[in-house]
Amino acid sequence: MEAAIPNQGRGDAGRVFDALGDPTRRAIIDRLSQGPQSVSHLARPLNITLTAVAQHVAVLQACGLARTEKVGRVRTCHIEEAGFRTVEQWIAEHRSLWTDRLDRLGDLLAEED
Amino acid sequence: MEAAIPNQGRGDAGRVFDALGDPTRRAIIDRLSQGPQSVSHLARPLNITLTAVAQHVAVLQACGLARTEKVGRVRTCHIEEAGFRTVEQWIAEHRSLWTDRLDRLGDLLAEED
């Protein structure tokens, strides 16, 4: 049976930021951006065990940055857009919070004429 | 003398993701999005020491998510756009990597007619 994936890609920005904070996981995302890869193929250039890579992939999957499917004995990893959208949304929301505030400040200053 | 701020906001995506991975720091960013705050004001609702908050602010500053200035004995923290741009840029670059690939794939499929 496939392992259960908790909270799969459901817009939890904290989880995504945590995932992207790790340099090895960013390296994996770099590779996956060029095309799908098996776990062992991903592991080759990284200097860590296959187990460690599988753990990283699980993290990426849990936060919606990657998707995987197992065919035969090979698990193939693809990049997943959901995690990227989560980050973009978080950024957009927070940016608007303070730009709105700056806009109101600008309005106030404009009224001073 | 002002503390030296290493590597201030110079486009290191890893640093920014690391910073945003921590829930307390995201809470601080939330508050700063509504307007500038002193360190002790930031500390009030968080259930941690002033020292801890100051450490978080230092991290946010080091990765370009916040800017601070000290007037008298009060250090006021503002949000800083640089860190946000760093993240957006990282996302944009990586997204383009794989959408380009999908485009080429689409072209290939289109040629099959």
Add this chain to the structure above:
DNA sequence: GACATACTGAAGTTCATACTTCACTATTAG
């Protein structure tokens, strides 16, 4: 069948970092 490959699961180690305490230095208020 035997052997290699590609992973999975459980459990242990180690190192980073979020947090603390305590002592200290400004700065401001009474």
Add this chain to the structure above:
DNA sequence: CTAATAGTGAAGTATGAACTTCAGTATGTC
């Protein structure tokens, strides 16, 4: 002046997470 406030610096603790090892399962190859 004294007392309170706001923050800094150094040092220690402790929890989590990145990584390991090892033993196992499933799949593919000869």
